[in-house]
Amino acid sequence: MEEKSFFTDDEERQVFTLYKELRKLSDSTLRDDDCLKIKQLLKDAVIEKTVKRDAFGQNPILLDMQTAVIVGREIGLMRASILSIMLHKIVKTGFISILKVKELFGEDVSSIIHGLIRISELYAKNPTIESENFRDLLLSFAEDMRVVLIMIADRVNLMRQIGKAENDEARREVSREAAYLYAPLAHKLGLYKLKSELEDLSLKYLEHDAYYHIKEKLNATKAVRDKYIADFIGPIEEKLKAAGLKFHMKGRTKSIHSIYQKMKKQKCNFEGVYDLFAIRVILDSEPAKEKPDCWMVYSIVTDMYQPNPKRLRDWLSVPKSNGYESLHITVLGPEKKWVEVQIRTERMDEIAEKGLAAHWRYKGGTESGLDQMLASIRQALENTEDNRQVMDQFKMELYEDEVFVFTPKGDLYKLAKGATVLDFAYHIHSRIGDRCIGAKINGKSVPIREKLSSGDQVEILTSNNQKPKQDWLNVVTTSRARAKIRQSLKEIIAKQSVYARETLERKFKNRKVEMEEAVMAKLIKRMGYKQVADFYNAVAEDTIDINDILDKYIELQKAERGELETAPARTAQGFELKDEDLKTHANSDVLVISENLKGVDFSLAKCCNPIYGDEIFGFVTVTGGFKIHKCDCPNASELNRRFGYRIVKAKWAGKGGSQYQSTLHIVGNDDIGIVNNITSIILKEPNCTLRTISIDSHDGMFGGTLTVMIDDNRKLENLIKKLKTVKGVLNITRN
Numbered sequence: 001m002e003e004k005s006f007f008t009d010d011e012e013r014q015v016f017t018l019y020k021e022l023r024k025l026s027d028s029t030l031r032d033d034d035c036l037k038i039k040q041l042l043k044d045a046v047i048e049k050t051v052k053r054d055a056f057g058q059n060p061i062l063l064d065m066q067t068a069v070i071v072g073r074e075i076g077l078m079r080a081s082i083l084s085i086m087l088h089k090i091v092k093t094g095f096i097s098i099l100k101v102k103e104l105f106g107e108d109v110s111s112i113i114h115g116l117i118r119i120s121e122l123y124a125k126n127p128t129i130e131s132e133n134f135r136d137l138l139l140s141f142a143e144d145m146r147v148v149l150i151m152i153a154d155r156v157n158l159m160r161q162i163g164k165a166e167n168d169e170a171r172r173e174v175s176r177e178a179a180y181l182y183a184p185l186a187h188k189l190g191l192y193k194l195k196s197e198l199e200d201l202s203l204k205y206l207e208h209d210a211y212y213h214i215k216e217k218l219n220a221t222k223a224v225r226d227k228y229i230a231d232f233i234g235p236i237e238e239k240l241k242a243a244g245l246k247f248h249m250k251g252r253t254k255s256i257h258s259i260y261q262k263m264k265k266q267k268c269n270f271e272g273v274y275d276l277f278a279i280r281v282i283l284d285s286e287p288a289k290e291k292p293d294c295w296m297v298y299s300i301v302t303d304m305y306q307p308n309p310k311r312l313r314d315w316l317s318v319p320k321s322n323g324y325e326s327l328h329i330t331v332l333g334p335e336k337k338w339v340e341v342q343i344r345t346e347r348m349d350e351i352a353e354k355g356l357a358a359h360w361r362y363k364g365g366t367e368s369g370l371d372q373m374l375a376s377i378r379q380a381l382e383n384t385e386d387n388r389q390v391m392d393q394f395k396m397e398l399y400e401d402e403v404f405v406f407t408p409k410g411d412l413y414k415l416a417k418g419a420t421v422l423d424f425a426y427h428i429h430s431r432i433g434d435r436c437i438g439a440k441i442n443g444k445s446v447p448i449r450e451k452l453s454s455g456d457q458v459e460i461l462t463s464n465n466q467k468p469k470q471d472w473l474n475v476v477t478t479s480r481a482r483a484k485i486r487q488s489l490k491e492i493i494a495k496q497s498v499y500a501r502e503t504l505e506r507k508f509k510n511r512k513v514e515m516e517e518a519v520m521a522k523l524i525k526r527m528g529y530k531q532v533a534d535f536y537n538a539v540a541e542d543t544i545d546i547n548d549i550l551d552k553y554i555e556l557q558k559a560e561r562g563e564l565e566t567a568p569a570r571t572a573q574g575f576e577l578k579d580e581d582l583k584t585h586a587n588s589d590v591l592v593i594s595e596n597l598k599g600v601d602f603s604l605a606k607c608c609n610p611i612y613g614d615e616i617f618g619f620v621t622v623t624g625g626f627k628i629h630k631c632d633c634p635n636a637s638e639l640n641r642r643f644g645y646r647i648v649k650a651k652w653a654g655k656g657g658s659q660y661q662s663t664l665h666i667v668g669n670d671d672i673g674i675v676n677n678i679t680s681i682i683l684k685e686p687n688c689t690l691r692t693i694s695i696d697s698h699d700g701m702f703g704g705t706l707t708v709m710i711d712d713n714r715k716l717e718n719l720i721k722k723l724k725t726v727k728g729v730l731n732i733t734r735n
Contacts, residue, residue, distance in 0.1 A: 006046045011041075011059050018065040019138070022082060025072035029079040035445045038086055041096060050095040056165040060089055060502040063157060070153040074194060074353075081146050084112035085154075092117050094331050115147035148185065155182040156194050175205040190324050193353045199257035214256045214263075217270045222716055225253070225277060226374065232279060239300045244291060246284035253277045275330075277342040282349050290345045291316055294327050297343045305331035308338065309409060310457070318404065415452065415651045418477045422448040426481035433481065435462035437701070437730050438669045443668045445700040447728065449475045461700060463667075465731075467492060477677050496540035497533050504539060506641050507546050508553075510641060518555050523549070526556070545615060546630060577610040591618040591626060601625030604660070608633035609735055611660035613713035618648035626650075659709040662716055663735035664723075666704055670697040671728040678706070680730070681722050687711050688719060 007015065023035070042061055045051045051060055068082045068104035083105055090096055091113050098117075137454055156176050162171050186195035206209040214250035218225075240247055241281060244251075249653040254276055262273045266692035294316055301307075311330035319325045326344040333339040344352065404425065405413050415423060421441075426433030427446075438447050440459040452458065468488040476482050508515045513546060521532070527544075529535040538544045593602065593616070602618070608630040610616050615631040619639055640647060668674065682690045688710050695704035709714050720732050 007059065007062075011062050012136035013014055014062055015065060018062070020393055021069055022065065022072065025069070028218065031079075033077070034083065034105070039084065041090060041132065045090045045093075045095045047093065050090060055167055057161050058158075058161055061086075061506055062165075063154075063161065064089065066161070067150070067154045067157045070157055070194075071150060075149050075153060075191070077146060077149060079441065080106070080108040080112060081150060084146075085108045085150060085594075088113045088116040092120060096624070111144050112150070113148050115144045119151060123129070143224045148189070149365045152182055152191060152194060152198075153184050156197055159198060159205075163201075163204075164243065167563045171205050175202040177203045179206070179325065190320070190351065191353075196255040200255050201261060203257045210260055211256055212272060214259050218276075221276075226251070228334070228337070229277065229279065232339060236281075236302060238302060239304065240281070240297065243296060243300065245296070247281055247297075249279065249281050249285075251279055251555045254430075273341055274338055278342055280342045280344070280349075283345045285344075285345045288345075294343045294345070298327055298329060301329065301331060301341055301343075305333055305339075306394055307331050307440045310406065311340075324351060332371065349402050395716065396433070401408055403452050403456075405454070406451050408457060408459050419452050419475060420448065420453065420475055421446060421450045421458070421460070422472060422480045423476045423478045424452060425459055425462075426476070426484045428460065428485050430484045430488065431486070432460055432462060433484055435464060435466045435470050437461050437466050438668075440700055445671060445728075447669060447730075448472075450536045461669075464700075465667075491539055493533060499535040499537035502651045504536075504546060506637075507550055511550060513550065513554060515553075516557065519553065521562055522555050522560075523553050527552070528598075547631060552732075573718065591648050592653040593628060593650055598651070605629045605633065607635050607637075609662050610657070610658070611662055611713050612652050615652045616652070618650040620646040621642070632649065648654060659687070659689070659711060662708055662710055664706045664708065665735065666706060666723070666729065666731070668702055668726075668730045669728040670700050670702040674702070674726065674728045678723060681726065682706070682708060682719070685715075685722075688715065 006598070025547055029177075042051070054063070064085050068085045071077045071081050086108070087096070087101060087105075091098055091101060098110050098113060101113060116344075119124050155174075159178055162174065165171055178198045182193050183198040183202070186192075200211075202213055202378055214406060216368050233249050234250070237249060259270070259273055259276065262268075262275075263270065266272060282296050283290070283293050285295065305498065308330045311328070313328035315325055315329050325348040326342050328340060328342050329402065330338050330340050343701060382591075390687055403419060407428075409412070412428060413424065414493060415427060420429075421439040422433065422436055425436035436448055438445060438461045439450065440446070440461065441450065441452070441456050445461075468485050470489065476485065505515060524532055524535045527535065529538070529550075539546065539549070580711075591602075601626060605619075605627050609631075610628055610630045616628050617631055617636070618626040618628055621627055626648065629639070633639075666678070675693075679690060682688060691707040691709055693704065695702055708716075708719070710719065716734070721732070723729060723732055
C-alpha cells in the first residue's frame, strides 16, 4: 500500500518504460539476481519511508532510473555504475550499510557509492560549489572516476526535469552549478552533447528572455537555413559519391548558449552572428583508412569552396587529450557566407558525443579497457594548473611534449615544448632568425625569449640592423636553432676579421708603416691573444684601440731591428709639476684637457660628443683653437687622412668634475609603459640629468634618442647597462 501511494500512475508507467530500457542497455553485464535484489531493497525502503521526494517534489527512484539510462545510453557505463545510482540514496539514509552492498553486489559497486556519498557530504557543508572547494571535490573524485560521470549525468537529468518546478530559487541555484561546474567538466571529458545541453538549460532558467529570443529567431530562420544547408551539401554529396566514399551528412545548428556567447563577445545582435551552423561529414571507414578518407573529403570540399587557412583545426593528426578526433575547416560557401565543415568517421563521432568513455566500447568493453578509460579521465581532470581556468577557459589541448603554432597566413608549425620566439624564427628560415627582434603573438608584441603555447598565432618581427649574438644560444631551446646561430656567429666573425684586417692595413699605410707578418704575429701573442681571429674580432668590436696597436707594433718592430733609443731612466726624486705643464699649443706632444685649463681655446666636437674618460685627440682649427674628438669618432679617419699634420694627441687630466652631454640611440618593442620605465631609471641615477627625449613607434617597435648630462664615460656605461635591463629594450648605442 505504501509502495503504491509513493508512485503516481504516470510515474509507474515511466518506471516500467525505464526498467525495460535499462535491461536492454545493461542485460549483458547484469548478474542473474541483480534486478530482483534491487527491486526488493527499494520496495522495503519505500515502505519504511527512508526514501523521500526532493526539493522539487521529484520522485528519487524515478530520477535515479532516468540518470542510469543517461549513464548507460549516453556515456556507455554498465552494471556497477547503474547499480550504484539506484542504491546510493538508501545507503546514505542508513537503510542498508555499504558493507552489505559490497557483500550483495561486489566491491566495484560499493566503491562508487562511497564516492557519491562523499560528494553529497561536501554539498551538505557548502551547497554552493565555489572555486576554493573545487580541489576538495577533485580529491573525492580520485576514489573512482566513474563518480564524475555519474555526477554529470545526474545533473543533466535534474536539469531536464525541473523546467516546470515552482521552486524558482532552487532551480536557479541548480542551474548556476550546472553552468559553473558540470558543463566545464563535461567539456573537459569530451561529453560535448551533454555539455551543450547543460549550457542551454542553464541559460533557459537563468536568462529566460535571451534564451527564448534566440530560440524564436532560430525557428523563424529555420526554413532559410535548411535550404542553404541543402544547397551547400548537394554538390559535395555528388563528389563524395563519385569518389566511392560511404558517408552521411547533416547540418548542425549551434547551441543557443553558443550563439548567446558569440552575441555577447562580438557585441552584436542575432543577425550579426554569421556561423549559426556547421556541416558534419561522417564517414563509414575502416580503421586503417580513417585518416586518408578524411583528408580526401578535405581535398574535395576545399576544391569546391575557398578555405580560410586561419580556421583549420587538425585534430586528426593530433587528437585532443580528451580523445576528440575531427578535422574542422571553414570555407566560403554560396552567397559569400563562411561555413564550418567538420569531417570525421562514425567512431570519431561517437567519441565526440560520448567522450573518453566511448574508448572503452571500442576496446571491446573489457575490464582492462575500463581501467584505461578511467585512468584517462583521472589524467584529464588532474591536468590543470589553476582551478578557475578549468571553469572559465577552454583551450586547445595537444600533446604535452609539442606545441603547434600558426603563422598569420594560417600555416601550421610543430615545435618542441618550451620553444621560444627565436626558435620559431630559425625554424622558418635562417635569415629570418638572424634578423629577429621579437614577435607578435595573437597581436601582442613580445621579446625573442617569449615561450610559445599551442594555438598561438605568431608573426616574427625583423630588422635589417639586427645580428645574431652569443647570448642567443641561451635563449633558444631547440638544437636546430642552436646550430644555425653558431653557424651565423662563425660567418660574422669571419667577416669581421677580414674587415678588421683591412682597417688595420689602411691605418698602417696612412702612417707609412710597413706591416710585417712575423712582427704582427709576435705582437698578437704578446697582447694575450691565442688565436689571430680573436685579435681581429677585438679590433672589429673596438675593444682595443688601433692607434695603440700601431704604437706597440712600431715599438716592437724597432726592437726587432735594434733601433730603439736608450736613455737613462728619470727618477721621481726632484720631479715637480708646474702649472705651465698644463699649458700647451699646437706642436705640444700631448694636449692635457682639464676643466681649469686656461690660455688654450678648445671645445668638444658635436659629431661624437666626447666625455671625460673617453680616448680623445685634438684637432687644430683654422682659428688656432682645438676641437676635441673621440678616437673612434666617425670623422676621425677622414681627419687623419686629410689633415694628419693638424692632429694632436690629447688626454684628460684630474678627476673630471664637469658634466658632459651624451646622446644615446635606443630601439625596442613598443610595450605599454616602456618610456616611463626608461625615464625613471635615468632620473634615479645620481649626477645624471635627462635633457631631451624623442621616441617614435611603428608596427609594434619604437626607436628614438635620449640626451643626458653625465660626469664621465664609466657612469655612462653603467647607465646603458641598466637601461638594457628594461623589458622590451633591444639595443642601445652611443652617438
